[in-house]
Ligand SMILES: *[C@@H]1O[C@H](CO)[C@@H](O)[C@H](O)[C@H]1NC(C)=O
């Protein structure tokens with residue numbers, strides 16, 4: 001009944017828009033988008049008040065509301081740990097981190113690479129530090145834990161670091177110095193996916209343990225990025241590794257995204273797969289079950305994928321909204337994977353588009369709540385502003 005009323009209303013709006021667009025001058029597509037009264041910035045009503053969390057949202061409704069958000073950004077609907085990544089290449093993320101700072105506990109700017117050069121460990125990426133943002137953002141309560149990856153390491157460099165604790169001490173020192181120099185509370189470290197399968201996992205465990213111990217001596221935190229469950233690499237990171245690490249590591253940033261690819265198009269992160277990944281990491285009988293769950297930060301993607309006959313690839317908000325402009329009706333919902341998608345044909349050909357919606361994100365937040373885990377968001381600059389009403 002409610003649905004039918006909404007549908008009638010939608011048809012009415014469509015009819016009016018169509019009528020207006022016929023009298024609007026110039027480019028048709030341009031004229032159309034002019035007719036939409038697009039909201040942006042702080043509003044008096046949340047996505048909950050507006051009933052926008054719809055399993056099959058209309059394209060128009062998304063276009064009208066997605067750049068707006070509820071004015072009281074201090075409200076938290078999710079109380080477990082939330083980490084948000086920001087990157088220099090989607091700079092809107094820095095604004096999102098500021099506007100919604102109360103909704104995040106940790107913000108992780110993706111700035112640094114730990115490199116091996118002339119036999120020495122050094123840090124690259126300092127030119128990416130956004131000092132203005134950093135100075136302003138410091139006044140908030142968030143922990144700033146920049147992300148580090150290893151780059152320009154040869155196989156020999158890796159085996160040296162993984163086999164000798166004196167090398168790991170050197171690596172820790174470089175990281176600690178950078179943290180102290182810039183006043184960071186710790187780091188997010190990503191190397192597991194890069195190295196698993198190439199060496200025994202016990203070396204990867206030791207690396208995290210040693211770095212974490214060194215950081216802890218200076219009261220600095222380590223968040224470790226870990227891969228999700230994959231059929232191709234079933235033992236990449238299991239409950240065994242989690243058990244060996246959870247007392248040392250502040251939190252685990254679980255990369256539950258990119259389940260599908262251009263070779264196998266589909267949902268970015270099926271809900272059942274996210275659930276299974278968390279369940280496998282924390283079997284019901286494992287010790288300190290609650291603590292382990294609390295430390296797992298379930299990954300939520302804020303980007304999507306545009307699959308085309310030639311492949312396609314990842315898309316961010318502005319690319320999604322452009323594609324969405326071609327959608328006449330409501331988005332479809334994949335009940336098996338619990339994500340929204342749409343199919344369109346444009347002058348550039350066919351597109352099969354997956355991108356998060358209020359509904360799909362809300363389902364993932366509900367799952368995190370139910371499993372009593374935290375959330376990590378990749379990444380703040382890629383999503384739509386009204387998503388943050390949900391957190
Ligand atoms: C919100 O409500 C206030 C007070 O009723 C009003 O002045 C303001 O224009 C409203 N803002 C928006 C964005 O609707």
Ligand SMILES: *[C@@H]1O[C@H](CO)[C@@H](O)[C@H](O)[C@H]1NC(C)=O
Nearest residue numbers: 075076077078079080369391
């Ligand atoms: C989160 O915590 C705040 C403050 O303790 C509380 O008011 C709010 O109801 C909590 N929200 C949820 C979803 O548990």
